[in-house]
Amino acid sequence: GESVGLHLPTLSVQEGDNSIINCAYSNSASDYFIWYKQESGKGPQFIIDIRSNMDKRQGQRVTVLLNKTVKHLSLQIAATQPGDSAVYFCAETGDDKIIFGKGTRLHILP
Amino acid sequence: GAGVSQSPSNKVTEKGKDVELRCDPISGHTALYWYRQSLGQGLEFLIYFQGNSAPDKSGLPSDRFSAERTGGSVSTLTIQRTQQEDSAVYLCASSRNQQGSEEKLFFGSGTQLSVL
Numbered sequence: 553g554e555s556v557g558l559h560l561p562t563l564s565v566q567e568g569d570n571s572i573i574n575c576a577y578s579n580s581a582s583d584y585f586i587w588y589k590q591e592s593g594k595g596p597q598f599i600i601d602i603r604s605n606m607d608k609r610q611g612q613r614v615t616v617l618l619n620k621t622v623k624h625l626s627l628q629i630a631a632t633q634p635g636d637s638a639v640y641f642c643a644e645t646g647d648d649k650i651i652f653g654k655g656t657r658l659h660i661l662p
Numbered sequence: 663g664a665g666v667s668q669s670p671s672n673k674v675t676e677k678g679k680d681v682e683l684r685c686d687p688i689s690g691h692t693a694l695y696w697y698r699q700s701l702g703q704g705l706e707f708l709i710y711f712q713g714n715s716a717p718d719k720s721g722l723p724s725d726r727f728s729a730e731r732t733g734g735s736v737s738t739l740t741i742q743r744t745q746q747e748d749s750a751v752y753l754c755a756s757s758r759n760q761q762g763s764e765e766k767l768f769f770g771s772g773t774q775l776s777v778l
Binding site: 598654 | 755
C-alpha cells in the first residue's frame with residue numbers, strides 16, 4: 553500500500569543470521585514485484601524481482617518468495633552482514649501503476 | 663555507466679521562497695518519476711512522466727507543486743512558496759518503458775530540501 557505518514561518498522565538481526573523481511577501487497581492484479589534496498593543518504597536500488605507466474609526466485613544471498621493466495625511477498629537474506637543494514641522496500645506493478653510498500657529498516661546486531 | 667543524476671544534492675531555503683529541483687534520467691529512459699521521502703518514512707509518489715507528458719499527477723500535494731519534462735529527458739520539479747512541511751528528500755527515478763510494464767526503476771540520490 554501507500555507509504556505515507558508512518559514511521560518505518562525495524563527488524564533487528566544478529567550478524568550471520570538469516571533475515572526475513574515481509575510485505576503485504578494490495579492489488580490482486582499485480583503481476584510483477586521488486587525488492588529495493590535503500591542505504592543511508594542514497595536512493596533505493598534494485599535487489600531482485602519476481603513475476604507472478606513464479607513463487608520463488610533466488611539471487612546471490614537473497615531469495616524472494618511470492619504467495620499470491622494471501623498477497624504476501626518476502627525477502628530472505630542469508631548470513632546477514634553489516635553491509636545489509638538499510639531500508640528495504642517492496643514494490644508491486646499492475647494496472648499500469650507502481651505501488652511501494654511502507655519499508656522495513658534492517659538493523660544488524662554485532 | 664551514468665545513472666540518474668539529481669541537483670542540487672542539498673538545498674536550504676527560506677519559507678515562502680520558490681525552489682527548483684532537477685533530474686537527469688538515464689539516457690533513453692522514457693519513464694520518469696518523482697517521489698518524496700520524509701525523514702524515517704517511506705516513498706510518497708508525486709508524479710509520473712511518459713515522454714514529456716504527465717499521465718499521472720495524482721500525488722502532487724498542492725497547487726504549489728508542479729513539474730515539467732522537456733525533450734523527453736530532463737525534468738524539473740518546482741515548489742512555490744515553500745513551507746516547512748515541504749522539507750524532505752525528493753527522489754527522481756527513471757525506467758526504460760512505461761509505468762506498469764515489467765521494468766525496474768533506477769533512482770537518483772535525491773535532493774535534500776530544508777525549509778527554514
